[in-house]
Structures are given as structure tokens and as C-alpha cells.
Amino acid sequence: MSRLSILAALAAVLVTGCAKSDEVAPTGQSLYLRHCASCHGIGGEGDGPLASSLLTPPADLTRIAERSSGTFDEAEVMAFIDGQRSVKEHGPREMPIWGAVFEEEHRGERYRSYTALLHGRALTDYLRSIQRESD
Numbered sequence: 001m002s003r004l005s006i007l008a009a010l011a012a013v014l015v016t017g018c019a020k021s022d023e024v025a026p027t028g029q030s031l032y033l034r035h036c037a038s039c040h041g042i043g044g045e046g047d048g049p050l051a052s053s054l055l056t057p058p059a060d061l062t063r064i065a066e067r068s069s070g071t072f073d074e075a076e077v078m079a080f081i082d083g084q085r086s087v088k089e090h091g092p093r094e095m096p097i098w099g100a101v102f103e104e105e106h107r108g109e110r111y112r113s114y115t116a117l118l119h120g121r122a123l124t125d126y127l128r129s130i131q132r133e134s135d
Contacts, residue, residue: 028126031119035098036061044130065131072128081120098123 026034033042039054041047044061051058065072082099102116109115 026119026122028122028124028129031123032126035101036123044127061127062130062132064127072131074124074128077124077127078120081123082116 032044036044037048038050039046039048039058040061041051041058046058046060048058064077068076082102083097099116099120102119103112106112106115
């Protein structure tokens with residue numbers, strides 16, 4: 001079993017163990033639609049309903065790999081999501097940083113930091129899945 005498979009299995013166990021018995025862990029797509037689509041658009045192309053109101057247009061998230069010479073850097077994407085890496089388009093630090101938002105959503109629950117990390121992982125996996133092939 002590969003290291004990635006083991007980590008994925010552990011993540012699934014943690015999410016299952018951390019979720020309330022009547023809740024299902026959100027998918028990367030549902031997290032994206034809830035937190036990102038208003039700016040980046042349903043398809044991730046930067047054309048969400050709030051896009052025109054922003055000073056800097058939202059990035060086309062379907063071209064993350066293309067902008068990085070064909071490589072989808074998971075660690076970099078997760079750092080953008082959880083706030084470890086500053087994103088000037090997201091404004092000053094008072095603006096939502098998704099890692100903190102995910103933790104706040106699970107306040108009072110056991111393992112909220114892990115759950116937040118797993119949400120970031122699910123969102124990263126979803127973003128990988130919507131990458132366009134290079135033209």
C-alpha cells in the first residue's frame with residue numbers, strides 16, 4: 001500500500017471519527033460551491049457573481065497546473081487555502097482564511113484542526129479534478 005493510500009485511508013477514518021453520527025463529511029465539490037464559487041464561479045473559471053465587484057479579478061482555478069508549467073502543486077494549493085501563504089487577491093488578513101473558517105465551523109468538536117486540514121485536502125483534490133488539459 002502506498003504512502004498516499006495510507007494517508008487517504010487515515011484521513012477517511014479521521015473524518016468519519018470526527019463527524020457527528022448524523023453528518024456526512026463534505027465533499028471537495030460541496031466545499032468549493034459553498035466557499036469559492038461566489039468569486040471563482042461554478043466551473044472555477046473566475047466568473048462568479050461577485051467577480052465583477054472585486055478590485056482584482058478572481059483567478060481561473062481550472063488553470064492552476066497550466067500556470068505552473070503543467071504541475072499541480074498540492075502543497076502550494078493547500079497553503080493558499082489554509083492561509084499559510086498570503087494571497088494578495090484575498091485582501092488583508094482580516095479577510096476569511098479558509099483554514100481558520102473551517103476550524104471555526106467545527107468549534108467545540110474534537111479534532112477540529114484535523115477536520116479543517118481534511119477540508120482543505122478535499123478542496124485541493126477537487127481543484128485538481130477541474131484542471132484543464134493544456135491547449
